[in-house]
Amino acid sequence: MNQNMFERIKRLQIGSGILEYGVVGAPDAPALLLLHAIRNTKQLFAGIIPELSTKYRVIAVDLRGHGGSVAVEPFTFEQIVNDLVCLLDAEKLEQATVVAASFAAVPAQMLAVREPHRVSSLILLDGGYYSLGEVPGFDLDSVVSRLDATRFASVENAEHQFADRYSAHWMPAGWMKEELVQTEEDSYRYRLPKAAFAAYFHEYTAHSTEQLFRQLTCPVLLLLADEMLLPDEEERRFYQDAAARYRAAVPQAKVKTISGSQHLLMMTNPHETLEEIIRFLNK
Numbered sequence: 462m463n464q465n466m467f468e469r470i471k472r473l474q475i476g477s478g479i480l481e482y483g484v485v486g487a488p489d490a491p492a493l494l495l496l497h498a499i500r501n502t503k504q505l506f507a508g509i510i511p512e513l514s515t516k517y518r519v520i521a522v523d524l525r526g527h528g529g530s531v532a533v534e535p536f537t538f539e540q541i542v543n544d545l546v547c548l549l550d551a552e553k554l555e556q557a558t559v560v561a562a563s564f565a566a567v568p569a570q571m572l573a574v575r576e577p578h579r580v581s582s583l584i585l586l587d588g589g590y591y592s593l594g595e596v597p598g599f600d601l602d603s604v605v606s607r608l609d610a611t612r613f614a615s616v617e618n619a620e621h622q623f624a625d626r627y628s629a630h631w632m633p634a635g636w637m638k639e640e641l642v643q644t645e646e647d648s649y650r651y652r653l654p655k656a657a658f659a660a661y662f663h664e665y666t667a668h669s670t671e672q673l674f675r676q677l678t679c680p681v682l683l684l685l686a687d688e689m690l691l692p693d694e695e696e697r698r699f700y701q702d703a704a705a706r707y708r709a710a711v712p713q714a715k716v717k718t719i720s721g722s723q724h725l726l727m728m729t730n731p732h733e734t735l736e737e738i739i740r741f742l743n744k
Contacts, residue, residue, distance in 0.1 A: 465633075466510055467521070472529065475547050481529030482522040482548065486514040491581075491742075492554050494545070495521040498563035498588070498725060499661055500608060500651045502528030504636040505562065508629075508731030509738070516739075520552065524565060526657040528639040536660035538668065541568040542575060549579055556581045558742065563588035563724065564665050567673070574676040582680040584738055586726050590683055591703035594666035597695045601662050609655040612648040616641055619649060629728040674710035681714035682741040683707060684734065686722045715741065 467483030483503050493513060497505040503521035513519050523530040525544055545568070549557065558581050561569035566589025573580040593599055613619035620637045624630045641649040651658075688700040708716055717737060722730040 466504070466507060470529070471551075473548060473551050475544055476533065478525065478533035479529070479531040480522065480525070480544050480548060482520055484518070484520050484552075485510065486516075486518040488518060490516065490518040492552075492557035493517045493519050494548075494554075494557045494559045495519060496524060496545075496559065496561040496565035496569055497521075497527070498565065499658070500527070500640060500653050501562075502639045504528075504639060505725070506560075506727055507633055507636055508631070509727055509735045512735055513738070517742075520548070520557075522548065523639070526653050528652065532652070532654055532657060534656065534660075536657040538568040538571055538661075538664045541565075542572045545572050546576060549576070555579065558582045558584065560584040560586065560738065561589065562586040562727065564593075564661060566590070567665060567668055570673055570677060573679050574673065577678055580679055582682070582741070583677070584682045584684070584741060586684050586734070587686045587722075587724050590670075590707040591700075592666060592668060592670050593662065595699070595703075597693065597699055599666075601659070601666055605655065605658045605662060608651060608653075608658050612644070612646075612650055613641065614648060616649060623728075627723055627725055627728040631731075632728065670706075671710060674707065677711050677713075679713075680741075681711055682737065683714055683716045684726055684737055685716065685718040686724050686726060686729075687718055687720055690721070690723065 468485045470483050473480040495506050502523050506521055510519055524541055526532040526536055556579055559569045566585040569583055570589055573583055616638050640652050642652045644650055688697045691697050704716055719726055719730050719733045726734045
């Protein structure tokens with residue numbers, strides 16, 4: 462499946478770990494760096510990579526601990542940023558637009574602050590505009606325990622569950638293979654180790670939003686899921702208020718909600734997500 466979506470799969474040695482990423486598109490085209498959500502892989506963008514690669518050089522990364530990127534500590538946002546800087550250096554990229562989903566939107570913004578001349582713009586897909594610890598009802602320990610204990614009967618079973626949840630039966634068969642590992646009981650669990658779940662969620666819970674946001678200087682597109690689909694009124698108000706605070710802190714940001722979408726926008730609404738990305742990049 463990788464070879465169908467990407468022209469090349471590359472593996473970059475970083476310390477004692479390996480960072481894997483797929484590359485597709487003309488070498489001299491503007492670069493897009495795609496960062497997936499937690500417990501996913503570069504395959505999460507299957508619905509938008511083919512079209513993006515007709516105009517851009519697309520580089521989709523398996524973040525540390527995910528997919529083909531060997532799970533080596535530390536599992537921190539700062540280490541993700543370090544990994545991405547190594548990737549930019551290896552690919553000899555002077556500039557790139559970073560497209561980041563969910564939790565990856567925080568290290569994406571950290572990268573833009575650390576390397577302002579190399580990140581030409583940011584596209585944040587329903588993430589990074591709040592601290593996870595502020596979300597009503599969020600409990601780090603229970604979330605980590607639930608994800609660590611999650612088991613699937615097969616890769617196909619896992620894909621079917623995700624397809625049902627996100628109305629994404631169009632996703633290609635085998636897209637979750639790289640994010641799962643087989644257990645001794647012949648079931649499948651997430652490849653990301655429990656220590657990484659705990660560390661990454663802690664980072665997303667504890668990061669200083671105001672300090673980070675106010676340092677951003679590049680153009681930003683924040684694409685939001687439709688909070689009106691959430692059943693809880695308090696949670697809906699939280700996300701609305703968080704988006705308003707982000708607008709105030711990052712005045713150059715364009716904030717838009719994709720109607721009828723859920724958190725993983727590239728799965729539930731790939732066409733609308735693609736249109737918004739291209740519209741933003743063409744300005």
